[in-house]
Amino acid sequence: MLGLRSVDPDALDLFRSLRGGKLRTLLWLRAPNALPHLFAGMKVAVSLALVGAIAGEFVASQAGLGYVILSAQGAFQTTRVFAAVVLLGVLGTILFFAVDLAERIACPWHVSHRTRDRGREA
Numbered sequence: 476m477l478g479l480r481s482v483d484p485d486a487l488d489l490f491r492s493l494r495g496g497k498l499r500t501l502l503w504l505r506a507p508n509a510l511p512h513l514f515a516g517m518k519v520a521v522s523l524a525l526v527g528a529i530a531g532e533f534v535a536s537q538a539g540l541g542y543v544i545l546s547a548q549g550a551f552q553t554t555r556v557f558a559a560v561v562l563l564g565v566l567g568t569i570l571f572f573a574v575d576l577a578e579r580i581a582c583p584w585h586v587s588h589r590t591r592d593r594g595r596e597a
Contacts, residue, residue, distance in 0.1 A: 478509025511585045514578035521570045529563065 482505055490500045532541025540559045547555035578585075 478512030479505045481512075482508045507582065510582040511578070511587070514574060514581070517574050517578075518571055521574055522567060525563065525567050525570065 529541040532539040536542045543559045544556055
């Protein structure tokens with residue numbers, strides 16, 4: 476909602492002056508403006524979803540990395556516990572960067588991508 480509401484007032488005035496209806500304003504102005512906010516929420520959600528899935532596996536599961544961690548911890552297999560934790564870290568990083576890649580594809584005009592790309596060229 477923050478992204479849909481935080482549209483530049485001058486851009487809204489331009490759409491109104493060009494007789495853009497409510498649907499066109501939503502699809503062509505407000506929705507693209509909300510995409511960076513949506514992807515920021517998705518980046519946080521991916522991390523929290525991974526933590527939630529592991530917590531659920533800790534509580535009631537017979538398979539999965541959470542189960543592997545608990546069973547290996549009970550059997551004093553420290554290397555297996557650390558391997559599962561490292562695998563979780565790698566999985567979380569891959570998911571985060573997958574959302575970041577989707578953000579780069581969906582909204583390449585956003586200022587965060589332009590400044591990041593400009594730093595690579597220099």
